[in-house]
Amino acid sequence: MRLFRRLGVIGGSGPLLVTLLFYVVPIATWAWSLRHERPGQPVLPTYQSQIGDSAQISMSSAALAAFGGATVACLARFSSQRTSNVLTFAMMVPLLTGFVARNYSWVGLLTAIGSHRTPLSPLGELLDSRAGIVTVMAVVFVPFVYFIVSEAASHLSPPLYEASRTLGATDARAFFVITLPLLLPATLLAFALSTILGLGYFVTPHLIGGGNFPFVANGVLSRLDLGDAQGAALLGLYLLATVFILAGLVAIVRAWWLRRHEPLTKTPHYVRTK
Amino acid sequence: MYELSSTNAPLQLFLPRPVRVLLWAITVGVIALVAIPSIYLLLWSLMGTEVVGRLDLHRASFRWFGAVLSSPDWLAAMSRSVLLGAFASVAGALLNGAYNYSKHFTSLGYRRTTNLAMTVLLLNPLICYALSMSNVRAVIRNVILNLPAGISNLAPFLDTMRVDVWFTLLMGHLAIITPLQFLLFEAADRGMPPSMLWAARTLGAGHVRSFRAVYVPCMRGTFIASVIVGFFASFDEIVLALFMLDDGMATIPLKVYRSISQVVQPHAAVTSAIVMVAAGTTWFLYSRTRPSPRFDVHSLRERLEGLPREVLAFALTTVTIFMLVGGHGDIPLVFHGMVAVLSGLAAGTIVGLLRLHNILKLLLISVNVETVFRGLARAFVLEGVTHDVRLIKAVEAGGFTEMTQDRMQRLARTAFGEFPHGRYVGTDRHVPSRFQELYPNYLHDQMLSRSKRGDIRFVLYGAREFEDDRAAHPAAARSFVSMHTAAGVTLLSVPWSAAIEISKKLELETPDLGVFEGRAAVFFDPPTTGREKWRVMLDNVEGHRLTQLRNYFYELVDHAQEIVRGGEDATFFRDLDDDDRHKLKSYILA
Numbered sequence: 118m119r120l121f122r123r124l125g126v127i128g129g130s131g132p133l134l135v136t137l138l139f140y141v142v143p144i145a146t147w148a149w150s151l152r153h154e155r156p157g158q159p160v161l162p163t164y165q166s167q168i169g170d171s172a173q174i175s176m177s178s179a180a181l182a183a184f185g186g187a188t189v190a191c192l193a194r195f196s197s198q199r200t201s202n203v204l205t206f207a208m209m210v211p212l213l214t215g216f217v218a219r220n221y222s223w224v225g226l227l228t229a230i231g232s233h234r235t236p237l238s239p240l241g242e243l244l245d246s247r248a249g250i251v252t253v254m255a256v257v258f259v260p261f262v263y264f265i266v267s268e269a270a271s272h273l274s275p276p277l278y279e280a281s282r283t284l285g286a287t288d289a290r291a292f293f294v295i296t297l298p299l300l301l302p303a304t305l306l307a308f309a310l311s312t313i314l315g316l317g318y319f320v321t322p323h324l325i326g327g328g329n330f331p332f333v334a335n336g337v338l339s340r341l342d343l344g345d346a347q348g349a350a351l352l353g354l355y356l357l358a359t360v361f362i363l364a365g366l367v368a369i370v371r372a373w374w375l376r377r378h379e380p381l382t383k384t385p386h387y388v389r390t391k
Numbered sequence: 392m393y394e395l396s397s398t399n400a401p402l403q404l405f406l407p408r409p410v411r412v413l414l415w416a417i418t419v420g421v422i423a424l425v426a427i428p429s430i431y432l433l434l435w436s437l438m439g440t441e442v443v444g445r446l447d448l449h450r451a452s453f454r455w456f457g458a459v460l461s462s463p464d465w466l467a468a469m470s471r472s473v474l475l476g477a478f479a480s481v482a483g484a485l486l487n488g489a490y491n492y493s494k495h496f497t498s499l500g501y502r503r504t505t506n507l508a509m510t511v512l513l514l515n516p517l518i519c520y521a522l523s524m525s526n527v528r529a530v531i532r533n534v535i536l537n538l539p540a541g542i543s544n545l546a547p548f549l550d551t552m553r554v555d556v557w558f559t560l561l562m563g564h565l566a567i568i569t570p571l572q573f574l575l576f577e578a579a580d581r582g583m584p585p586s587m588l589w590a591a592r593t594l595g596a597g598h599v600r601s602f603r604a605v606y607v608p609c610m611r612g613t614f615i616a617s618v619i620v621g622f623f624a625s626f627d628e629i630v631l632a633l634f635m636l637d638d639g640m641a642t643i644p645l646k647v648y649r650s651i652s653q654v655v656q657p658h659a660a661v662t663s664a665i666v667m668v669a670a671g672t673t674w675f676l677y678s679r680t681r682p683s684p685r686f687d688v689h690s691l692r693e694r695l696e697g698l699p700r701e702v703l704a705f706a707l708t709t710v711t712i713f714m715l716v717g718g719h720g721d722i723p724l725v726f727h728g729m730v731a732v733l734s735g736l737a738a739g740t741i742v743g744l745l746r747l748h749n750i751l752k753l754l755l756i757s758v759n760v761e762t763v764f765r766g767l768a769r770a771f772v773l774e775g776v777t778h779d780v781r782l783i784k785a786v787e788a789g790g791f792t793e794m795t796q797d798r799m800q801r802l803a804r805t806a807f808g809e810f811p812h813g814r815y816v817g818t819d820r821h822v823p824s825r826f827q828e829l830y831p832n833y834l835h836d837q838m839l840s841r842s843k844r845g846d847i848r849f850v851l852y853g854a855r856e857f858e859d860d861r862a863a864h865p866a867a868a869r870s871f872v873s874m875h876t877a878a879g880v881t882l883l884s885v886p887w888s889a890a891i892e893i894s895k896k897l898e899l900e901t902p903d904l905g906v907f908e909g910r911a912a913v914f915f916d917p918p919t920t921g922r923e924k925w926r927v928m929l930d931n932v933e934g935h936r937l938t939q940l941r942n943y944f945y946e947l948v949d950h951a952q953e954i955v956r957g958g959e960d961a962t963f964f965r966d967l968d969d970d971d972r973h974k975l976k977s978y979i980l981a
Contacts, residue, residue, distance in 0.1 A: 139562045139565060188421065189418045189421055192415065195403055195411070207426055215666055217647050219428045222432040226428060259424075288407040313514055334516065353516075353519040
């Protein structure tokens with residue numbers, strides 16, 4: 118029985134143990150092992166030159182995805198159940214396709230478009246361009262944003278709009294005064310998370326950008342290809358630190374936002390209770 | 392099905408038309424961008440040429456599928472990916488399931504810590520993780536090469552099998568898919584009251600028994616869903632593979648990634664298409680076979696009842712394609728088989744997709760999503776009585792729908808399964824022999840699988856018709872009465888003419904109907920012979936419909952006699968007194 122109990126404790130701690138043993142320990146030992154590393158070439162300049170592009174492209178694509186995903190989520194909420202299901206289906210199709218495959222498909226598609234003289238052929242120039250990376254990464258992030266904003270949109274309820282009508286607001290005004298502000302926090306959260314995720318990307322910049330716009334992760338791979346394992350590891354460490362600092366900032370801002378916008382149902386501080 | 396009435400329908404009224412037009416315009420563009428790559432991949436795999444991106448629109452064929460499926464490299468990569476995905480997804484599902492159970496008995500701090508850990512794993516840049524796991528692999532390899540003296544002869548074998556690589560990959564995949572599965576369980580858990588677990592513990596069950604007997608059955612769908620999600624997430628993983636595996640041991644994503652710069656043939660498109668079809672088919676088959684937890688009383692055969700049409704299409708197509716392709720000599724037999732099976736799967740899926748609403752419901756119902764995967768969770772967890780598209784359509788259309796007797800019986804079972812505990816009040820126009828001809832499995836399906844005590848059945852014929860039928864079919868009449876009375880069902884007889892008149896007066900669609908738990912009504916318009924189609928309609932019992940049905944039953948009671956079973960074969964028709972009628976009326980749809 119005691120054995121079962123112990124096994125139960127271990128089983129019940131599964132995700133935590135996985136994080137600890139399979140993530141924290143490897144990352145910590147790896148980071149610790151880098152303390153005396155001397156890279157073949159200075160790492161900081163590489164980081165500084167690549168983090169700018171990484172952040173810029175990630176933010177652009179996250180912004181596009183936030184706009185597109187939030188729009189679809191908003192429309193889905195304001196549509197019939199059937200339409201909503203169809204839109205959700207469309208958002209799930211890419212998830213069934215696979216990440217590398219989608220990038221690969223974009224390569225073929227843009228090549229095909231660019232190789233024929235059609236009105237669409239200028240789109241072929243997206244390949245090996247910054248705009249191409251932004252577009253494809255945005256498309257990758259759209260489902261992610263959609264599902265996050267959908268959660269927020271599910272809290273939009275008819276009484277809010279009925280009340281606004283009763284108070285004399287037009288539907289257009291209600292949309293701008295009620296819908297958009299309520300969807301904004303989730304959209305911003307999705308934008309922030311997409312940006313953070315994008316920082317670690319390297320497949321899309323490599324395949325779509327043709328190596329012209331290396332992200333930090335591409336820099337890591339390049340250094341490994343050149344045999345500078347120490348440099349690659351240090352660059353990776355910088356990337357890790359950047360991601361977690363940004364994630365921490367997002368968490369702090371979110372906590373501040375939530376504190377500032379406490380639900381009205383909470384007892385106000387000036388109400389004294391016995 | 393009764394929850395399908397659109398919950399967000401009223402919101403449609405509050406979106407101004409110009410804004411709606413604008414949102415639609417943007418949405419169409421977004422969906423085009425999102426869906427086009429997947430569609431293009433399928434086209435590329437069928438019409439691809441040796442030039443990247445160029446399609447031969449006049450020559451769609453499976454030749455590239457043949458090239459991939461007859462390539463040992465690609466097949467080996469496929470098997471590696473499948474094995475890795477299977478191990479990692481099953482292990483992840485078990486770990487997450489165990490945690491999700493145990494969290495109901497742990498502190499808030501512990502849960503918050505786990506949530507934080509999962510967030511860290513989600514946001515973690517995989518390339519850094521892959522770098523760190525390279526160190527882990529080196530350590531494991533070092534351990535293998537320096538095994539203690541007693542087992543040191545295992546070292547060459549372990550080294551040849553690349554145990555260090557696969558073990559590290561497994562660890563890494565587990566760390567990558569665990570947060571995804573964690574979110575699935577978190578989302579699903581919201582639909583499961585922890586009081587069930589606490590009740591089990593209060594009643595003396597240990598954690599192991601409570602987990603096995605209460606938690607796992609309740610969360611079975613989530614376990615399966617998490618295995619599927621974990622499998623495809625693991626299958627699609629490339630970063631770790633890029634750092635750990637060389638060309639000779641590549642997985643599918645790695646091979647696709649490397650093949651883009653190495654080969655010009657559309658092999659990668661083909662493998663992607665195979666994965667896409669496999670993913671879609673898995674979801675589909677799962678959605679068709681998995682019953683709601685409320686259908687547990689049914690056998691496996693019954694659970695698979697929804698499949699025959701797809702299976703038939705699969706079998707026919709597989710055999711046909713195999714015979715056609717098999718006629719052309721120099722392609723390996725294994726390829727014939729694979730192409731045939733693949734075509735069969737596609738055909739089965741397409742046939743199944745004709746019930747589009749069903750698959751949409753299961754794949755896509757997920758709107759209330761906290762994360763990407765909460766949607767998937769809902770699709771599996773909240774699957775209600777959605778097994779039959781025609782039923783759903785009938786509810787939505789608000790009219791009758793035609794179906795075969797077999798399907799009608801499945802629907803009736805579904806409805807009884809959906810409302811297993813409450814009262815059923817129904818009418819039926821058929822004399823016992825006819826009733827048993829039309830409902831051959833009635834006894835098994837509806838009487839044995841649930842408690843019928845408290846049910847009321849109005850038979851819409853009089854004593855004379857009953858006697859005539861009993862004279863012709865004594866066994867049928869005997870079993871009809873005995874199975875109802877033994878189960879505690881109140882049998883009431885009302886002349887058909889009276890029922891017709893009352894139903895017309897109340898503008899009911901048909902006098903033949905059943906009401907489940909006072910919440911849902913099924914209207915039957917049965918055929919005159921067993922071979923014709925049935926017409927069935929569903930409606931919620933609320934508002935006007937409730938008043939209508941209540942009045943209908945009240946008037947039926949006014950015209951009713953109770954059928955009472957005597958000794959042996961004797962059956963009596965007893966007149967009701969005022970007190971009986973009052974009790975019945977206060978009982979029906981009260």
